[in-house]
């Protein structure tokens with residue numbers, strides 16, 4: 129599968145020359161366009177970016193400047209949100225097993241907590257604002273690892289338990305704003321979302337009116353945003369509630385590209401195209417079988433079918449399988465598309481591979497927004 133990245137080829141070459149590879153690059157215009165699409169579809173809804181998708185400070189500062197809040201799932205993420213000037217009113221603290229540190233940081237900022245189990249009514253700092261996460265126990269069309277709203281997932285309380293948890297929060301002196309649902313990630317069908325939201329709306333008789341219905345994120349690239357928004361408004365209407373949303377991937381994926389250089393090729397019954405990036409830079413193909421569009425940035429020889437493999441000593445270290453690409457030469461540049469979400473964010477230092485650099489294309493120029501780590505930084509905390 130190939131697709132054209134949004135920037136001219138020459139600019140990708142310039143970035144790779146200047147900053148080295150593997151390199152994550154982002155197109156600011158596409159970041160802005162994604163937010164505009166969300167706002168066009170969801171109108172008045174409040175937007176909390178799930179910053180796990182890409183927590184780079186430059187990117188989240190841009191979103192902050194555009195009036196976007198943050199959904200945070202760790203003390204580290206709360207600290208990032210605070211670092212770019214987010215106030216409590218624009219921070220959600222979420223997670224199935226929050227630490228004391230996370231409760232304290234959220235309380236200090238006046239954040240809203242997303243409660244994942246009834247016991248949290250006793251664990252929340254006094255006078256907290258809270259939403260109750262409901263697991264609608266529906267099967268949705270995505271990878272098993274990404275189906276958080278499926279029966280048996282660890283997230284949220286059952287629909288039957290939710291009204292009681294709202295009551296428990298109020299009895300403990302907290303402000304229970306409403307309900308929260310997030311059914312999974314990389315979901316395209318508005319009907320999947322509609323079924324989940326309707327499950328929550330069905331609780332109206334037991335909850336009474338609510339201030340907020342937070343419908344989470346999970347929108348796959350190419351998802352029917354207007355359709356999802358319609359379903360959200362309809363469900364929120366049942367409660368007289370306003371809609372909150374928590375997109376992660378949708379806001380950043382398209383804007384990001386992983387640039388990797390071809391190291392060489394080899395033929396052992398299968399054709400391998402070896403690259404200087406692999407599972408340590410982009411884990412999604414290995415972890416979820418994710419398919420990222422590949423664009424060869426070289427003038428091609430004859431096309432062949434390749435497995436694109438990284439440098440790690442693991443046989444699962446593949447960026448793609450069975451893709452058709454022209455014969456490359458060592459040093460040629462390959463663009464791995466739709467890599468702005470959960471790419472750099474999930475890169476790791478396994479094999480003492482320093483995490484890649486990141487650069488932003490904005491106003492007709494490249495700007496480094498994260499320099500490449502050094503091996504010394506990878507082991508710096510060891511004693």
Ligand code: LLP
Pocket residue numbers: 178181199222274276310312313314344345346347374375376377378412416469470
């Ligand atoms: N809200 C909640 C409560 C979430 O758990 C998540 C993602 C989001 C919002 C944002 O979901 P998004 O709009 O990005 O789909 N590492 C995986 C994705 C894991 C998502 C976890 N939760 C991947 O690479 O596909």
